[in-house]
Amino acid sequence: MDFRLSEEALMLAETVERMMWETCSLANLRALVLSGEPYDRGRWGQIIALGLPGMLAPVEAGGSGLDELAGVLVAEACGRVALPEPLIEHAGVAIPLLAAAKPDADVLTAAVQGEAQLAIGHPANPFVANADTAEAILLPHGDEVHLVPSSAVELRRHESFDEFRRLFAVSWNPGAATRIADASLGRRLWAKALERGALLAAGQALGLAKGAIDLAVDYAKVREQFGRPIGTNQAVKHILADQQVHLSFARPVVLAAAADFAAGDNVSLARVSHAKLAACAAAESASRAAVQVLGAIGMTAEAGAHFYVKRALALSAAWGTKAFHREQVAERVFEAQIGPANTFPRGGAAA
Amino acid sequence: MDFRLSEEALMLAETVERMMWETCSLANLRALVLSGEPYDRGRWGQIIALGLPGMLAPVEAGGSGLDELAGVLVAEACGRVALPEPLIEHAGVAIPLLAAAKPDADVLTAAVQGEAQLAIGHPANPFVANADTAEAILLPHGDEVHLVPSSAVELRRHESFDEFRRLFAVSWNPGAATRIADASLGRRLWAKALERGALLAAGQALGLAKGAIDLAVDYAKVREQFGRPIGTNQAVKHILADQQVHLSFARPVVLAAAADFAAGDNVSLARVSHAKLAACAAAESASRAAVQVLGAIGMTAEAGAHFYVKRALALSAAWGTKAFHREQVAERVFEAQIGPANTFPRGGAAA
Amino acid sequence: MKLEYTPAQQALRAEARAWLEAHAPTTALSSFDLTREGFEAHRQWERTLDSGRWGMVTWPAEYGGRGLCLIEWLIFEEEYYRADAPVRVNQNGIFLLGPTLMEFGTPEQKARFLPAMARGDEIWAQAWSEPQAGSDLAAVSSTVVQDGDDYVLNGQKIWSSRAVFADWAFGLFRAPGSARHQGLSLILFPLTAPGVKVRPIERMDGEKVFAEIFLDEVRVPAFNRLGEEGQGWEVCMSTAGFERGLMLRSPARYQQAAQRLVKLFKARGCDLGQGMRDAVVQHWMDADAYALSVYEMASRLDAGGKIGPESSTNKIFWSELDIGLQRTGLEILGPLAELAAHQDTGLGGWLDDYLFSLAGPIYAGSNEIQRNIISERVLGLPRR
């Protein structure tokens, strides 16, 4: 039993974090909004250079074959800067789904190398995020999985208030040519994708919470009112201390959910749901606290708080609503073994 | 439309408050606990002298014929000092029930004059409070109402942690001699008694909240830590400010519920339930805040905070649980006219 | 206590209802903070209101109002929200500058400014805050210097609501060298005056709710000073008390929102998790409690009472109620919540209102400041 992250995991996290800090400052985000471009090609290049698109892809497909724990750490780094690029859905959800359904798909190699982006139209989400820049889209037909080239779909934009989530309704015609998994396999793949989407949303949410806290702390240190930094006020201090508490008790849940992801039983499903609920709650609370601490400026498009507010709100309803995830936890709580000796029930502690 | 209390109402409230402050200090409460007596006969004498036992009784029965608004103001004054005597159940619930069921009952006159105490075993409450000092008890048999002399019952004490709520299970034999209302009338009388019990519990809860806030404020002004009064800390200030907010938005609801009590339709029932929920929440929150502000001393039997903690907790589950009252509000919200022009739907504003 | 409306009050309600049913736009006007067109459409609605004498109902008849007392104002507001009538672009005039002018203005000032305000001919922005003065308003540093019959204004204002498209603004200016609460004057200035530059500030959703105003040697006649020279703080505090307290947020607003929430829940509440229904009921109760509390306060004020520091409890209560209520709406919408425009769903508005609600605990004195006020001035806790 050792809850510490491995050296490799810590190094990966540090590398990704550093790249994100260097390429994805608030100024970068603002510039991207103004540019009207869907994403920053320079930053995407760096993401490719680090091999992140293929991080969870099998080694046979040219990927790094990393596990969900690594995925969560990368997601956290992305959340911390409110990364606009759809790295997490592409690398964390779409590629594993495609690799499981059709490991010999041509587009898989391109996707793993980051040359092609994949989008995913999961049944849990009403729209397909970032479908416009995708080379191909994974789409459901009943429980079947279809891989549809972007040339064969029609997109209709639905504006998200998160300027970096470009949502689309997709019209397309299912056929044998696009089907890559039948209903029986598809059911399992969609379920797994939902769990993966939820887990990595939780990872991003941890980063969002941390980013929002940092933003507010930095501001509270320098902004003066009544002749002293507002951060000297107990009211401001305690708002931010509470955010730190939320974050501190969400992160271990997300890490444990990631470490236990492969098990796929009701204990592991419940922990993914718990992770999503706790991390998204922390992100939403922290981003709102940042607005409150920044005051009026926190409400503006110029300050960065809104990037956190928007992404936190969007992620908290994507990949399964709160009600869905609460119910998934409830099933474990009311149906399975609980109690003090069941923190890790598969770890030899069955009660 | 005038939400102000009348001169008479204000004068009544002031008179009762003054008497309570004079006779029911913290020292009085502690002395009563140590004495082992069920109630303070001197204070009960003062209560009689003010005519409070008969406040809601009809004039024909020798009472003052006051309305529920007056009852709520008296209840508030009782709550403020955590009054040990069962005045509110006696005068506010039992007497009106008895007067409606059997206006010629001998014990009614004695009860109105305060010479005999009445207890009430309402079906909503699992035990009969203060049955040991009652001359007679109102008890349910199915929906029937029975008036049973204390000589004809057997009591079994169930200890409440509120030392001033002496709870009893009552064994007795229903018969024609004790029946004072048949099932059809009884059903209505028990329902009305529940509403009255809930409304007056809300009134008491307002007083409890105010009493607890006052206690904490007085302490925070004088108790020093780190060389200055703890009340100079924003953390302490804001805890108490929040209690004041809760109280400020509970009191008008209780007053409106009292003023509209007679209507007895779903609007009035919903408001009584709202009043109970809001006032009990304010009382519970304020009493816990008082413990927190007083620190360790707030946890002790010596400081007064516990009288508020206990009574607030007891009242919040008596006379209908939170779930019951929330459902009563939900019925109005989901079934009746709501919206901006329906604050007082019987006041000529039907939408 | 008498919780029935008088026949006159019922008649007022009926009259307002009939007029609003006949005149209120049936489709929503586009935002007055986004485009000039939206702004002018709202100005037009102000003129329509004025034509029916429903624009400034609490003002005296001589200035275009109906002299309604506060209880009557509440009735009008209930009907206004019931009719889903447009948000008032004239709000700064109705609730902030108008009452201040009536209290501190000279007869000439009243005649000059109030009728134009009532007609919507001059729409007002407020210009309180400055980059270094947020919740600490006494830290404003923009200056006013008398020069003959004129005042010359210099400095920078920020968070000026309506300033992007409005005609006039009012703000606090300081005699050079004066400190904190001294030496301040309340000055009215046209936003078209030479030397005034307005830079819109986009809210996080792109609406230009606020602006910065840069003043460079802006010259206005001394006539434009409201109240005595150096008395600006007192004048402004009277306005701020008004803003915080009763007037700015009418309970009808939340009752209407709670009603919308109940409808939304009924329409979509099938599998929302068991706590959602409780949350909806709780928000409705809070809106009801806010209404009852404002009725109580209005009754006191109508009878000659004064609004005191207890108005700070209002600010906290409605701002938290608003956020909670809007957030629950988004919760019910689930993954549709993030949609900026609800093309097909007919479920729009929640996100806008949620973003708007986030500003509630910040403006007109942050809720942290309000809690200080309650604890010190209502509960009597020591300042430091």
Place this chain on the structure above:
Amino acid sequence: MKLEYTPAQQALRAEARAWLEAHAPTTALSSFDLTREGFEAHRQWERTLDSGRWGMVTWPAEYGGRGLCLIEWLIFEEEYYRADAPVRVNQNGIFLLGPTLMEFGTPEQKARFLPAMARGDEIWAQAWSEPQAGSDLAAVSSTVVQDGDDYVLNGQKIWSSRAVFADWAFGLFRAPGSARHQGLSLILFPLTAPGVKVRPIERMDGEKVFAEIFLDEVRVPAFNRLGEEGQGWEVCMSTAGFERGLMLRSPARYQQAAQRLVKLFKARGCDLGQGMRDAVVQHWMDADAYALSVYEMASRLDAGGKIGPESSTNKIFWSELDIGLQRTGLEILGPLAELAAHQDTGLGGWLDDYLFSLAGPIYAGSNEIQRNIISERVLGLPRR
């Protein structure tokens, strides 16, 4: 990260489970804070634990322990709570004084005090606080003066847990005239020493959880000073960090409470309102989150890490979790919640635990103090 137990850890769990199943009392002992009998019954249980070498599991073997690392301690605690074994009357010794003695004690002091502590022969009270020093511990004013080979103690302590029936106490004493953090020494004294008077303080439910200790010319040998003279603050801070942080509240406690809550809900949850199920699930999640977080912290500490100011987040989290969880239990009980003794219902314990939980945000540094620590030492906000 490796979230499986080693075979050795699984063996430890099995051994603890078997021993506890064979030895733990099957009926609850009466409270150790209410009567001498209850206290002695708990002392007897400490002796039983010691006989199985389960008393001081984290202590080195030489002092009667098993030298368990923190992960192993968590496993033991899980089994201990799973077995519903009695609350530890020896808690002040196990978690506060024991570790402090091991860090700061001389070999002679360790030999004198630790074995007796492990055997339950000497049960310890803490004596930190004073009437004028609550969260501000540096304000203690009780004095210590050297007189030959003795120390003479004078003053008054308060909120001393276990002091009513315990044998010994440890507390901070000040050299006369010294200020704040200087001149303090940590002194051990027998509660039976001449000049010591103990006055029980009743908790609101009548349990004598705390006491005041009056010291009038109490004479103890200089041997009883733990750590250097004047170093008391540092010694005490090391203890307090321990108290606040990891050790005092084991996650198993809340996991067991959450399990009880789930059972209670299943038994009585028929018409409890729709939000109650959500609340029960939330409390379970919070208990689980607390456990995971403590496992993470324990892994770091076992690998040589230091516990820092982040332990303040623990204090806030478990204390709020505890209150919420117990309150929900009472909510489910409805009007039965107020019963001090559940003669027939079999539903007892919730009220006791609720009252106990109310002290959580107060003791070992109030949660307000903890929030200061987090904001200043974890987040780096300026002190003033």
